[in-house]
Amino acid sequence: MSYQHWANYFEGHQDHFDHIVYNADDQLTIDELRLIKTSVRQFQRGEHSEGKHLMNYAKEQTAFSGDDSYERAIYWFIKEEQHHAMALGKFMGVHGIRKLTSDPVDNVFRWMRRYLGFEQSITTLLTAEIISLVFYRALHRATNSPLLQAICSQILLDEELHINFQCETLKEISTGRWPIVNFMARQWQRIMLLGVVLVVFAQHRQVLKAGGYGFGRFALACFKTLERSIDMIHFNALIQRRQEQWVV
Numbered sequence: 284m285s286y287q288h289w290a291n292y293f294e295g296h297q298d299h300f301d302h303i304v305y306n307a308d309d310q311l312t313i314d315e316l317r318l319i320k321t322s323v324r325q326f327q328r329g330e331h332s333e334g335k336h337l338m339n340y341a342k343e344q345t346a347f348s349g350d351d352s353y354e355r356a357i358y359w360f361i362k363e364e365q366h367h368a369m370a371l372g373k374f375m376g377v378h379g380i381r382k383l384t385s386d387p388v389d390n391v392f393r394w395m396r397r398y399l400g401f402e403q404s405i406t407t408l409l410t411a412e413i414i415s416l417v418f419y420r421a422l423h424r425a426t427n428s429p430l431l432q433a434i435c436s437q438i439l440l441d442e443e444l445h446i447n448f449q450c451e452t453l454k455e456i457s458t459g460r461w462p463i464v465n466f467m468a469r470q471w472q473r474i475m476l477l478g479v480v481l482v483v484f485a486q487h488r489q490v491l492k493a494g495g496y497g498f499g500r501f502a503l504a505c506f507k508t509l510e511r512s513i514d515m516i517h518f519n520a521l522i523q524r525r526q527e528q529w530v531v
C-alpha cells in the first residue's frame with residue numbers, strides 16, 4: 284500500500300470505535316478489577332500521545348519529497364492511537380479506575396521516539412505495536428467484561444495494520460542501504476524487543492498469565508511477530524534491491 288492509501292485508510296477509519304457502547308452496567312468482578320487495573324492504567328497512558336515529534340519527522344519527509352501523503356497518514360494514525368487511549372479511558376471511567384499521568388516505561392519509549400531519530404522512532408513504535416498485539420490478546424481473555432473484550436478486539440484489529448504500516452516505512456528506509464547496515468538494524472530490533480519483553484513481562488505478568496501467556500509463550504509470540512515484520516521490511520527490501528540491480 285502506498286502512503287496515499289494509508290492516509291485514506293486511517294482517515295476513513297476514524298469511526299472504528301463507534302459500534303462500542305460504554306455501558307455503565309458492564310460486568311467486572313472485584314478480582315478481575317484487581318487483576319487488570321495497573322496494566323490497563325499503564326497501557327492507556329502508553330496509547331495516549333500527541334505525536335508531536337512524529338509529526339515533525341513526517342513534515343520533514345514532506346519537505347524532502349514534496350509529497351505530503353506520509354504526513355497525512357501519520358496525522359490520522361496518531362488520531363487512531365488516541366482513540367485507543369480514549370476507549371480504554373472510558374472503560375476505566377465506567378469502573379472507577381483513575382488515569383495515570385506518567386509512567387516510567389512509557390517515558391523511556393517517549394524519550395526514544397523523541398531523541399533517537401526517525402528510523403529509531405519507527406522501530407520503537409513497531410516494538411510497541413508488537414507488544415500490544417500480544418498484551419491485548421491476553422487482556423481480552425483475562426476478564427469476562429463484554430466492554431473490555433469489545434475494546435480489545437477493535438484494538439487488536441487496528442494494531443495488526445499498524446504493524447504493516449510501520450514495516451512499510453522501515454522497508455522504505457532500509458531499501459538500497461548497505462546489507463551490513465540492514466543486518467545491524469535487524470539485530471537492534473531483536474535486542475530492543477528482548478529488553479521490552481523482559482520489562483513488560485515483569486510488570487504485566489498477572490494479566491499475561493491470566494490470558495494464557497507464561498514467559499516462554501509471551502516471548503515466542505512477540506518474536507514470531509517480529510520475525511514476520513523483519514521479513515516484510517528486510518527480505519522484501521532485499522528482493523526489491525536485487526530487482527533494481529537486474530533492471531539496471
Ligand SMILES: [Fe+2]
Binds near residue numbers: 330364415438442
Ligand atoms: Fe494502540
Ligand SMILES: [Fe+2]
Binds near residue numbers: 364412415441445
Ligand atoms: Fe498501534
